[in-house]
Structure formats: C-alpha cells, structure tokens
Amino acid sequence: MGSLQAVAAEAPAPAFPHPARASHASPSRPKRKAHPVESILVKGQARGPVTLSPVGQTTYSAERKDFANHVAQSVADMLVTVPGASFLQGNGPRDTVVSIRGSGARQSYGLRNLQVSEDGFPVTQPDGTARADLIDPHAYEGVDVFQGPASTLYGNYAINGAINFRTRSGASIHGLELGSDFGSFGMFNNYMTLGAGNRAYDFMLFASDVRSDGFIANSQYATSTENMRLRVSLSPKDRLVLKFINNVTDAFLPLRLSLNQYRLNPYQQGCATAAGAAAGCGTVSLFRNGAYGAQTAVTPQQANLGRFDRRSIVGLRWEHDFTPRMVWRTQFTYDQRHVEQPTSTTAFVGPFNSYNVQTDLTRHDALGTTPLTSFVGANFDYMDYGYQVYALLPQAGATRGSETSTSYGHQWNIGLRFEEDWQFAPRWHAVIGLGGTQSDIGAVQTVYSRSAAVTRAQDITANRRFFNLAPEASVVFTPDKAWTWHARLGTAYATPGYSSFFVTPQGNYGNNTQLKSQSSLGVDLGTEWHPSASVNVQATGFYEFYRNELVSQSAGVNTQAGSYTFNAPASQHRGVELAATWQALPRTLPGAKLRLSYTYDNQIYTTYTEILSNSTMSRSFSRKGNLIPGVMPHFLNARVLYDQPSGLFEGLGGFAEVTWRSAFFIDNANLLKIPGYGLLNLEVHYDPPARLGWVHRLHSYIEVQNVADSVYAAGATTISDTLLANGQQAGASVLAAKTGSIYAGSPRAFFGGVRVKF
Template identity: 90%
Template structure:
C-alpha cells in the first residue's frame, strides 16, 4: 500500500510528502526492525551514521528531494484521516522527544515551547495548561479550546470542544505535531485554529523497561516507568507516572497519576488492530486568581491561611453562612479547601484494513469519560461527561493521467451526554457543600462528512482541494435555584440549538529548487458554542445566554522554507484570518456563581507572522553547537463589536472597533543555544541556555489594563554516557535551573469585563486593576534534577 508521508527529516532537510513505498508488509519485510505503526503517525527510522539531530520542521506536501546515504532519515507517516492528518500546504510544526524528554518536562508547555505560533498560560491546576495556537485559547481560564486534539490518532477533545492537558506527562511521548490555521475541512467542529496530535513512543523503540525520577524545588517528585516491546506482528507500550508537589503558591499542592497504553497487533498482512487506553486522576488544591493589584502586592499568596489574619494581597471568597442565602463570610482558599478532583478515562480501538496496495480503510471507536468535582470558588461543580466517538475513512492512491492523485473521504459521529450539579459552599473546611444552586442535563452530538483531493500535477507543484461539513445538535435544560427565607424558587432555561457548518479549503505548494519551498493556503473553520456558555449571563451568574451563534473563520497562509545548506534552515509564514461571530469569554470576578461568560464579536481579524530558525554556526569545528529560535507576532483586533456595559441605573454602548482583542500576547519568542559533545572523553555531555520572552497584553475589551510582559532564563545540563562505557550507557541524568533571575511574572491571566461607573463613564485602569479572578503567578527560581535508567 502506498503511504502518504507528511514529514521526512534529514538534518534539517525535507523530502516530498507523497512517496510510493509499496505495501506496509513489504516495507516491514525490507527492514525487520521497523515498527508497523504508520497509520497514526509513528516515527520510523533507518540506520544512520550522523549523530546530528534535526530541528522541528514545517510539513508541506511537496518539498525538496535530496538524499544522502550518511544522513539521518526520520519519516513520520501520516495516514489520511481527520484525527492525524495535516492538509497539504497547511503550516505545521513538530517537536520531537529530544526537545523535551531530557529535562524536567512537567507539562505540555515544556513540549510546545519551541513551536512557533504556540503559546500557553497557566490553567486551573498543575498540568492544566491553556494551549493557544495563534491565540486560539488565549481567553480561556482552563483547557484547550478552539482546537481538535488527538493522541495516536484517537480524539481527546470531547464533542463539546473541551480538551484538557492534565492527561499529558511529556515523558510518555515521542513527539507532538501542531497543525496551524483554520482546519475544519478535515478536523471538523472546533478546529478553528488547527489541531494537535500527540505521539506516544513505540514499544520497539523502548525495547525493555525504563525507570525514571524527577525531583526538585517545592517538594516536587515525579516517579515514572515505561515498558515497551515490538516486532512486525505487535507493538506494545505502557507508561505510568505519579507526580506530587507542594506548589509554589499557597494552597497549590497536588498529586496526579497517569497511565497510558497502546497496543498494535497485525492480524494478517492486510489487517491491523490498535488499542489505546489513557487514565488520569488529578487531586489538586487551587488558589484563587488575583487582581493585578493583589498580584503586585503578594504574587505567591503568602500569609493567606485565614481571612482574619491575611496579609495584603490575599484572595478570598464570600460564602453564605447557611450555604444558601443571607449573611456571608469571607474565607481564604485554604479555609474552604478549594481545589479539583478530576478523573479522565479514554479507551479506543481502531481497525485498519488494506483493500489493495493503494487503498486502505480505517474505522475506530473511542469512549471518553470525564468526571469532575471542582470546588474552585463560591460553588462546587460536580458531574460526569460521557463521550462516544466513531470515525471511518477511506484513502486511495491513484493517478490522474501520469500524475499522482490521492483521494480521501471520511465520516465521523460523536455524542456526549452529561449531567452536573452546582452547590454553594459553606464557610468551613472540607469544601463542604451547602444548597444546590443549579443543575444542568443535556447532550451534544456532531455528525460530519469530508473529502479531499490531493494532486501532484507537475514535478514542482502540488495542489489540494477539500470540503467538510458538520451538523451539530445541542440540547440542554438548566435549573437555577434562588433561595430565600420565604422558600426556594426554580427557574428553568432550555437550550435546543442546531448548527450546520461547511468548510472548503484549497492549497498549493511550489518547490522551484532544492533550497526553497513555498506554500499558500486558503482554509476555513467553524466552532459551535459549548453548552455551558448558554447558561452564564454577563454578570457571571447562571441564567439565559442561549442566543449565541457559531463562530467561523477564513484564513490565508503564505509561507516559505529556505534551506541553503545542511547547517541552516529558516521557515517563515504570514497569516491573515477573518472571523465572524468570534466567541470571546471574560471573567466577571471571583465572587460570582459561574465566573466567566461568553459573547459573539460580529467581526474580527487575526494577522501575524511565524518564524523558525535553526543554525549550526560551526558545523566542522564545533559540530555539537546549534542555535534554535522561534518567534510569533500575533495581532488580533475587533473590526465590528459594540459592547454594552450596565450599572444599577443605566446602560451604555461602547464601540470596540480597532481595539486589540484581550488576552492575546502580540509577541512571543523562544531562543535556545544548545550543545551536545559528539565525541571524545566528554561525549554525551550537553546542555542548553534558553530565553523565553512574552510581551505585555491587554486583558479587557476597552484596552485599559495591561498585564506586564516578562523574560525568563533557563539553564540545563545533561549526560548520556556513550555505548563504549558499557552498562553506564543505560543511564541518563540532568540538572536544570528554571527562572535563573527569579523573575516575578504572570503565568496565567484571563480576560476581565470592563465596568460602567455611576456617572456613565467607563472605569479606568486603576479600578480594573482591583478586579479579581484573573492572574496566577509563575514559578520563582526552581532547581530540578533527574535520572533515568534503561533495562
């Protein structure tokens, strides 16, 4: 069967995306050590002589065709399919294991820090990283939104568009692929800014047992193990980890355990089964998000054990003394035991069948349960979310005349049912529940169909056209309870919404010579509102907000890759995206029932530049040295939005046209100087110095209040003993210092709502700086070390 390969890495060089390499069994027979995992993006390596490792590469469909027998060749196979495929011409980057697995790597942020276009903020919990691609999730307080996320081709985004990074322990992964820009043609609903696919390690590459431990500041310990084995008939990987820490902010201690397994079995030369299992339990205490004024006074919330003796800058919540209504008492997060206890379990099974050497079929089923108990503010949110996902697709490699043509058609159906309850908290220890404030029961399903034609119509040209569509249905009923001395009143709010969206796309790739590749793409995407956004009012309370519309985008990408020599690789992409009815969320403050509400901005634009540079300055005299840089400029503005602000006596409308969309960092940069000694007595010794810089950004629609930017310096040294040292070769060790300068910075800052004063004017920056529910401080200087041994 011909494969549609998306990435070929050779010390910074790339090969064409479409390579006819024969059937999978034939490919395996040519190289018995090759794991048979091409359908979900497994990495496959051939014997090499060079010790140089390649940088992350942008994957375009028709790139330079140069081959040297002594170079590293790493081929990442991507089967056609909605969960694992980067459309031809789409801007895509990868981070490989060598970029993150050698150091402490606590969260998905450590995996994506070198990827242009990717940014991240601290969510609600230790590994709940808010990942943004081109600003997609910059206005969220938790999780990954406006993205389709998968692992080994199995979806980890639930039908309501929610994915969370708690599942991710970077030690388990071979790499991560980031597909940027509007991508609903192949990925369906919520791929408004692209998709991410995490790739776990293959059992054949592990080939035994690995035990590791990371330890360091704030009482942090991560003990983990990886077991793997594989051949042409099967491939098995099992990973487990247990992470514990006291945290660097008061009331931020946590314990989280993760299990991750993948089994691939070849039933016959034409049939394969892939079984996937993920389980995560997170038990985390949570501090409160601060106002900017509180953050400046007390970023790590020290001295905040009790409200009565709290130091300046402490966050508190006001809880009803009887748990229902009336008088309130202010308590700190420690007094109320605010936190999260979440469990997530995912099981998936995929069948892959080769009809002919040039046509294959995949069908997979995934069950995903998320059960949460979250006393995070004035209320406790409790409930299960059960999801079911079925995907099937057919890929055929053919010819149109004498030129290669690849046709893809796929369909998917996913369904989620949920039922949650919200309880007021009592001002006493143990996150004790009081009266019930609301309940919500409902469902969401999405059914989609998509096709794509990929035609290499000339040796230097490649073109793709495609169309996808999704029908979505959301049905939910929320009951809001109002408690008083005279009794309890129930208000019923019903949301029955159906949405239909289409997403066409077209792209072209041109490779005029060996040094240059150009790509251009016109992509579209859509995202329906999540069920929860229908039931939160602008005041941050539970109520009716069912008028929300789907958001949609049209994006234009123009990019190039310049590779004049093996030691230089430069990649640059400019993007311009037009949004309609963009869904924007804002915090109404800590002491509200729901906290954040969502609205539609009628028109907005996102435009920017992504740049990635890898430079080996002295390849002969200093072959182990390398500079890697990634930079993103992201400018997002409202082009049509009037915001209505209200106080107790009047309402006024304010035009936000031309204002920057809050929550989006205009500039972010990562630069690493790396060195690995390739030979001699110090062979295997290496390290890097890394600078990460984020610019200041607004967090309100009126552009009155800015969160300060920051720069961080990190240092790392590691040692991988060479094979000549015998059993010592099985050890890996490292030491790392993060935030060397001990910079105080805001790691997470959600957007806040502006305020209308009694005189009808907008409140200024000084007033907004006192508005709570926004900022988490980042880690102060921290020291870590670790060791891993392979058996």
C-alpha cells in the same frame, strides 16, 4: 473529531492526521530533507514515505530531543519551541491553557478552538473541551501542531487548527525504563516506561506519579497518569491499534489575583486565614448557611478549594488494506471526564461521557500520469452529561451547601468530508477539500433561588441544531531542494457551548438559542529554506477573518443573571511565525546549535460594540480597532544547545534558553496590561556513550529554571471593564483591583533527574 491518521502498514507508530495527506513517493516528486524544526517524512518499510505534515498547511513539530532531557512537567515544556503556540497557567499544575495563534487565549482552563488527538485518537470531547492534565511529557515521542482554520478535515471546533501528540513506540523503548525527577517545592515524579515491538506488534506502557507542595499557598497536588498503546498486525492486510489513557488529578487551588494583589504578594504567602491574612491575599465570600443571607470571607486554604478529577479514554482502530493503494480505517473511542471542582464560591460536580466513531477511505491513484490521492471520511460523536453546582460552606473540606443549579443534556456532531491531493506537476501539489458537520445541542438547566421564606426552581430548556460547511484549498511549490513555498485558504467553525444558551440578552434566565456558530477564514503564505544540513528556516504569514465570535457582556441594569453570551460581529487575526535552526560551526563545533522560534500575533476587533452597566445605567462603547484581550503580541524562545559528539566528554550536553513574552491587554477597552517578562533557564545532562558498558544505560540531568528569580504572571484571564457612576469607563487604577485574573509563575527553581534502562 476529524479524520484518522495516515499509517504505513509496517510503520511502528501511526502518523497524523489523516490518510488523505499521505502521499506515496514517486520518481518525479522532490524529496524533502528531515530537520529539527519540522518533521516531514516518516519512512515505512514497504510503502515509502508517509507525509506527516498536512499538504499546504502550516505545521510545526517538537520532537523528544527537545523536551526529554529535562524536567518537562507539562505540555508547556513540549510546545515552548513551537512558533504560534503560547500558553498560560490554567487551574491546576498540568492544566495548561494552550493557544495556537491566540485561540482560547481568553480561557482560564484547557484547550479551546482546537481539535486535539493522541496517536490519532480524539481527546477533545464533542463539546470542544480538551484538557492537558493527562499529558506527562515523558511518555511522548513528539507533538505536531497544524495551524490555521481547519474544519474541513478536523470538524467542529478546529477553528485555529489541530494538535496531535505521539507517544513513544515500543520498538524505540525496547525494554524497561525507570526514572525519577525531583527538585524545588517538594516535587517528585516517579515514572516507568515499558516497550517492545517488531513487524508483528508494538507495545508501549507508561505510568507516572507526580507530587509537589507548589510554590503558591494552597497549590499542592498529586497526579497519576497511565498511558498504553498496542499495535497488532493480524494479517498482511489488517492491523489493530488499542489505546488507553487514565489520569487522576488531585490538586488544591489558590485564587487568581488582581494586578494589585499580584504586585503585593505574588505567591500568596501569609494567607492561611482571612482574619490574619497578609496584604495581597485572595478570599471568597461564602454563605454561612450554604444557601443565602450573611456571608463570611475565607481563604482557599480554609475552604480547601481545588480540583479532584478523573479522565479515562479507551480507543480501538482497525486498519484494512483493500489493495496496496487503498486503505480503510475505522475506530471507536470512549472518553469519560468526571469532575469535582470546588474552585471558588461553588463546587461543580458531574460526569461527561463521550463516544466517537470515525471511518475513512484513502485511495492512491493517478490522473493521467500524475499522482492523485483521494480521501473520504465520516465521523459521529456524542456526549451526554449531567452536572450539579453547589454553594460552598465557609468551613474546611470544601463542604457543599445547597444546590444552586443542575444541568443535563447532550451534544452530537455528525460529519462528512473529502479531499483531493493532486501532484499535477513534478514540483507542484494542489489540494482541495470540503467538510461539513451537523451538530445538535440539547440541555435542561434548573436554577434555584433560595431565601428564608421560599425556594424557587426555574427550568430552562434549550435545543439547537447547526449545520456548517468548511472548504479549503492549498498549493505547494518546491522549486529545488533548498526551497518550499506554500499557500493555503482554510475555513473553520465552532458551535456555541450548551452553557451559553441559558441567559437571554435581557439578562434573564431563559432561552438564548439565537446564537450563531463562530467561523473563520484564513490565508497562509509560507516558505521553508533548507540550503544545507546546518541551516533551516521556516517563515509563515497569516491573515484570518473571524465572524460571530462568542463573547460575554452585560445584559443591562440590575438584571437577573448579569451577563449573557452573544456574537461579536467581526475581528481580524494576523501575524508572522518564524522558526530557525543554525549549526554555525559544523566542523569545529559539530555539537553546537542555535534554535529560535518567534511569533508576532496582532488581533483586533473590526466590528464590536460592548455594553457596560452599573446600578443605574447602561452605555455602549465601540471596540473597533481595539486589540483582543488575552493575546500576546510577541513571544519568543531562543536556545543555544551543545552536545559533545565524541571524545572524553562524549554524551555531555546542555542548553541555555531565553523565553520572552510581551505585555498584553486583559480588557476589551485596552486599559490594563499584564507586564511582559523574560526568563533564563539552564540545563546540563549526561548520556554516557556505549563504550562505557552498563553505565550507558543511565541518563541524568540538572536544571535551573528562572535563573534571575524574576516575578512574572504565568496566567492571566481577561476581566470586564467597569462603568463608573458618571457613565464613564473606569481607568486602569480601578481595573487593577479586579480579582480573579492572575497566577504568578515559578520563582527560581532547581531540578534534577535520573533515568535507567534495562
């Protein structure tokens, strides 16, 4: 959701996120310099600068030069240099769990509490689900991350901000590129990029096929991706943009481990069969008849657990200039996500079809003698879905047994939003805005219980409507060319998901529609210091107040469903983000540069009482003051880069990179921590200079990841605390045996690649 991009009429690629943020240049407005940490201006040929960074909102960008010269297998490789962005391994090779300021850190898959788009077309479905499988970094020019509560303009689920991925323009490609990456664990990625463009049109087509045996048992995969964008200028006042994405993911999945299992056998070796499994292997217990009764323990290899999914997106945008200062944009996007996921004891199967319509109007005007940009937009999106869940049989081929549940339903969101951007003085900007969304969620779930004597079916119907408002205000002060200061007050909301409505607080299958939307209010205060071309520093402090966060907890003793979803009353998220680029010796070593990004993220519950249960009793425990599980308090990335600008070795370059993540809790009682880690990566590449003739068309690299061969947890989902028979909480030693949490990260790996341009 959210509004459309700001686009210069003759610019080869659209900017993000929406026209209200696009301000025309004026003689009195201080111009900001371009720099590697945050891209600020995209220059059109006739309209002047288009502001890429939302006015007053903390924004960081990663550009192609940050990730294009190395193996770049997933979105994590694109975002590793972005402060505030952390990531964990999801369920599949590219299913990266991206977190902005801790958003979605408790998820086991995808991107939650964020609005995600590509070239301005939404890739977050109306239920708030976005996945990173469809992203092959080779196709992209860059990514922009807009941080903090942002529902004013991005709508439902933008509770921690928004991300826009920008594909390469055809004009910048200007021909055909063929490339291949290869390396450890049998990894091969063959890809192709075709592009051409001028003032009348711009065309980009990308396709890739990546395969690997994986470094964990039962983690082999094959993924294909196609991505296309076409811009056509129909007239001086009209433009069309056509977008197409298709992704097929065929991935086998290992099981997530307990901390004890991870310490014993992080890569799950010797786990082919349950009978002969080595220590530290994960198994699942499946009904022998696929419905009820006796069970058999099997390994992921025996059951062929995995994900076999397809995602197809097509979008069309029309842009029309009523006058040189007023533009109207309308776009339609169709998005189908079809899943087949035998990932544990059950197989989840079904299509999710979504439709999104957005329209907005932007006018650049004046209030007296001062520039004023006005924006108004509307959106409507709709998703219908129907999925079935089957028990798995303990045999090869992920064989389905009986049906355990079905769910059919819909969700739609309709929103209106406006914003005023007023440059009330030469060095000052003020922005105010208001957005609102009406959401409707309706679903019917059927739950089956089976025994030798009888099969029972229970139907549960849920229907809820939510209305949410999100105001925002910000101010930007640019006292001189070296400094920029910004302050922002933003708000956001996220409605509950349909699956949370089917278990009551009493733990029975039934209607749980008393749930509220979760909401946030955030304050940002930040600065950017750019005294020269060789130094750039950006720092932001944030403090965010959350209400009614949606969490799961026990419903009591021996209940039908065990746990239910409820609203945790209050929590606070606060932290600091820092990005710096320093060219220490611009004259003696002009190709050397240091880049640093660091985030401190402290999140606590301020009002939350959790219920734990065992077979005979339930007890309540206050979590006030506890750290929110899954959130890394510290994460840092530092790179020393060098590219030889001239001479015999012109075009030779590389970097040494250190990535550090601190330890973090994975339970609400703050008893069990996942160990932190530090990784060293090395990369060397060669781009021959133009003076070497046809050799200039070649690019090559070699890379070593995890040079020290460290064992580390790349993904760790939260676990529930345990109530002992004596009514006390179990300690860390008991929690360390709880399975379903950890995926190990890659051991030392070697990669290389070549790319040739025609």
